[in-house]
Every structure is written in C-alpha cells, then in structure tokens.
Amino acid sequence: QVQLVESGGGLVKPGGSLRLSCAASGFTFSDYYMSWIRQAPGKGLEWVSYISSSGSTIYYADSVKGRFTISRDNAKNSLYLQMNSLRAEDTAVYYCARVWQLARTEYFDLWGRGTLVTVSS
Amino acid sequence: SYVLTQPPSVSVAPGQTARITCGGNNIGSKSVHWYQQKPGQAPVLVVYDDSDRPSGIPERFSGSNSGNTATLTISRVEAGDEADYYCQVWDSSSDHPYVFGTGTKVTVL
Numbered sequence: 001q002v003q004l005v006e007s008g009g010g011l012v013k014p015g016g017s018l019r020l021s022c023a024a025s026g027f028t029f030s031d032y033y034m035s036w037i038r039q040a041p042g043k044g045l046e047w048v049s050y051i052s053s054s055g056s057t058i059y060y061a062d063s064v065k066g067r068f069t070i071s072r073d074n075a076k077n078s079l080y081l082q083m084n085s086l087r088a089e090d091t092a093v094y095y096c097a098r099v100w101q102l103a104r105t106e107y108f109d110l111w112g113r114g115t116l117v118t119v120s121s
Numbered sequence: 122s123y124v125l126t127q128p129p130s131v132s133v134a135p136g137q138t139a140r141i142t143c144g145g146n147n148i149g150s151k152s153v154h155w156y157q158q159k160p161g162q163a164p165v166l167v168v169y170d171d172s173d174r175p176s177g178i179p180e181r182f183s184g185s186n187s188g189n190t191a192t193l194t195i196s197r198v199e200a201g202d203e204a205d206y207y208c209q210v211w212d213s214s215s216d217h218p219y220v221f222g223t224g225t226k227v228t229v230l
Contacts, residue, residue, distance in 0.1 A: 105152035
C-alpha cells in the first residue's frame, strides 16, 4: 500500500526542539524528492522544506530557515524534520508529501495524514 | 516571491457548477495544480498540470489556465464536494519553489 505516515508531533515549549519522522511504504522512496508542508489551525497550506532524492539539494521557507533541518535516510525509507528554536507561530499540522516531477512543473501527489505540533508554554 | 490569490469562499447549489479562481501574475505561463482538503483530512490532488486528473478523480473536476487566472471547475456539484480547495504552482526560478494559493472554501447549499 502506497502511503506516508508521519510521527513525532506533540506539545513543546517555546524555544524547544522536536524531530518529526515520515515513514514511506509501497513505493521506491529513494526515487522521489520529498517535502514538508504545514498548516496552522484554521489557516492555509504553507510549504516548509524540500529535499532531493539523494539529499544533495535542500530548500527552506524563509520562516524556518536556520531553525529547521530536513534530512532523509533512503535505507530506512524515512524523511525527517528537525525543528529547533520553536515558536508559537510554528504550531501547525505538519504533512509529509511526495513530489512528482514533470518536465516543467512539480506537485505533491501523495500526502501523509499529518502530525500536530503545538508550541505553547 | 510569487503570489496566488483565491476568493475566500464560493457557494453553490447541488447539481450546479462551481468555479474557483486562482490569480497570479502571468499564471498562464505556469502549470497549476489543485488540491481538495476536507475537514480533518490531508489534501488530495484533484487536478494537475492545469487540466489533467489523477486516477480516481471524477470527470466533474476540470481545470483551465490562461492569462492571469487559473480556474478549477466542479460540474454537477455534490454535497461531498464541500471542502477547501488550494491552487499551487512551481516557481523554478525561486529557492522557494512551491507556492500555494490562499484557499477557497466551497459550500454546497
């Protein structure tokens, strides 16, 4: 079954850290670029970070640059997001998503169910 | 960075047609993708590359893109189509390549 399953969310105090994981199954994980996308309560979708299939190319949204680190372990079919110096505005559901690449565009063809991160004292 | 603007809400009666717009500077030169998100669920891709449908998505969902506006059209709207819809583009010239629209809540009357 083709799926992505996130884990690692929870309640953390401002300034704290959290590591999210995303387990992939049912497809050749190492063939795909992957992303993290988040959604604050009652708000829209916000792209957070992206990593190429080999891990050699990484991008971050300005809102998380310098605080979050994306990584992957292709041997374990897993994607990660290390989140440091967390702020209240980082409170959101975090989705792991597979990137599908066409000749002139990219989009997200497979999403996990998400994991909730709450930053509060 | 590139900005995509959607109307906050669209209301439509069952059986009628809903049109959701996504505005962006010369968006017609880009490829637009659309996602449906029902309450408490993850987004689902309903249209990609302006007008193509993934396997399993009803033909009632269609897309178009020209000039400064892309449009997702839902024909013969059903109660189950009530959801939030987001457009998305890939901006190859940016190191923030994935841009989402502001989202539109579709309400079936």
